[in-house]
Amino acid sequence: GAVVSQHPSRVICKSGTSVKIECRSLDFQATTMFWYRQFPKQSLMLMATSNEGSKATYEQGVEKDKFLINHASLTLSTLTVTSAHPEDSSFYICSAGTGTSGGAGAKNIQYFGAGTRLSVL
Amino acid sequence: DAKTTQPPSMDCAEGRAANLPCNHSTISGNEYVYWYRQIHSQGPQYIIHGLKNNETNEMASLIITEDRKSSTLILPHATLRDTAVYYCIVKGNGQNFVFGPGTRLSVLP
Numbered sequence: 001g002a003v004v005s006q007h008p009s010r011v012i013c014k015s016g017t018s019v020k021i022e023c024r025s026l027d028f029q030a031t032t033m034f035w036y037r038q039f040p041k042q043s044l045m046l047m048a049t050s051n052e053g054s055k056a057t058y059e060q061g062v063e064k065d066k067f068l069i070n071h072a073s074l075t076l077s078t079l080t081v082t083s084a085h086p087e088d089s090s091f092y093i094c095s096a097g098t099g100t101s102g103g104a105g106a107k108n109i110q111y112f113g114a115g116t117r118l119s120v121l
Numbered sequence: 122d123a124k125t126t127q128p129p130s131m132d133c134a135e136g137r138a139a140n141l142p143c144n145h146s147t148i149s150g151n152e153y154v155y156w157y158r159q160i161h162s163q164g165p166q167y168i169i170h171g172l173k174n175n176e177t178n179e180m181a182s183l184i185i186t187e188d189r190k191s192s193t194l195i196l197p198h199a200t201l202r203d204t205a206v207y208y209c210i211v212k213g214n215g216q217n218f219v220f221g222p223g224t225r226l227s228v229l230p
Contacts, residue, residue: 004164006164034217034218036220043208043220043221043222043223044159044165044220045220046217046218046219049217091162093164093165095164095165095218108212109155109167109170110167110218111167112157112164112165112166112167113164114163114164115162115163115164117162
């Protein structure tokens with residue numbers, strides 16, 4: 001299957017600092033990437049949809065000014081957690097698909113990165 | 122909200138088949154069934170997907186009932202490495218993947 005690389009795998013930072021997470025599709029181009037957050041013992045929650053060359057679409061309740069998303073190319077999306085606080089500590093996961101945005105079936109399998117564990121002290 | 126219902130946990134003996142059920146009674150005609158799994162502290166891994174017909178790949182088999190209201194993921198010879206949370210997701214055009222709580226499969230030696 002297609003490979004999605006996510007970096008870094010773990011971040012420990014002080015409260016108030018900003019953290020950037022990168023998500024790359026290594027062997028395919030992705031017009032759309034997705035960012036999820038997962039708290040301990042909970043399922044993945046979609047935060048936002050990252051669209052190449054345009055603004056991201058955020059889910060209800062997700063602060064767009066706090067979670068900045070940039071999708072500058074067909075293979076790279078970044079999530080920046082600005083002024084991180086302890087409550088932002090979580091497991092952040094990106095995904096990318098090989099098909100058109102919002103499609104279904106074989107052309108729209110989502111491939112996930114390994115995730116980034118953020119710990120804010 | 123997730124459109125699927127799965128048992129919260131299951132056990133399976135190593136070497137035996139693991140049969141993971143999923144109920145999706147409200148599935149509509151253009152929605153596919155996808156299965157992913159998440160091993161602890163990793164991102165979800167794609168397993169298989171299907172629309173109407175049964176599907177098989179190197180990882181698993183997917184059996185979809187004729188009325189499409191439920192499906193079963195089959196791992197034919199479970200190993201300890203198959204211990205994970207398994208997610209059954211129904212998705213159609215214009216929809217995002219919505220993850221429910223999944224089934225925590227424990228493969229026992």
